Amino acid sequence: MVYLACIILLLCGIYCVAVKKNLIKIILGLIIMEYSVNLFFVVLGYKSGGSNPMPQAIVTVLILTGLSTTIIMTAIAMRLYERFGTFDITKIRKLKG
DSSP states (O other): OHHHHHHHHHHHHHHHHHHOOBHHHHHHHHHHHHHHHHHHHHHHHHHTTSOOOHHHHHHHHHHHHHHHHHHHHHHHHHHHHHHHSOOBHHHHHHHOO
16 A cells, blocks of 8 residues: 555656646656655565664665755756746746857
């Protein structure tokens, strides 16, 4: 059941990244995908007996990596908004400046 939740979260994130045109929504889709992977590793560690510290260490590294990439993506989105005045990627592609 929890594996199904991981798959649904991953699919929701992929949908946001593939379909949405707003940079903020794309960033949120990537965050949802990162959290689905984290949830998968936590469930995997829990199912394997709970005494194995390796999945916990992997999730800790993934959380820190996800946080840093989220900060960088948000900073880039803010700079693009300052330069182009929009978060819409179709308008940013048309401006090319």
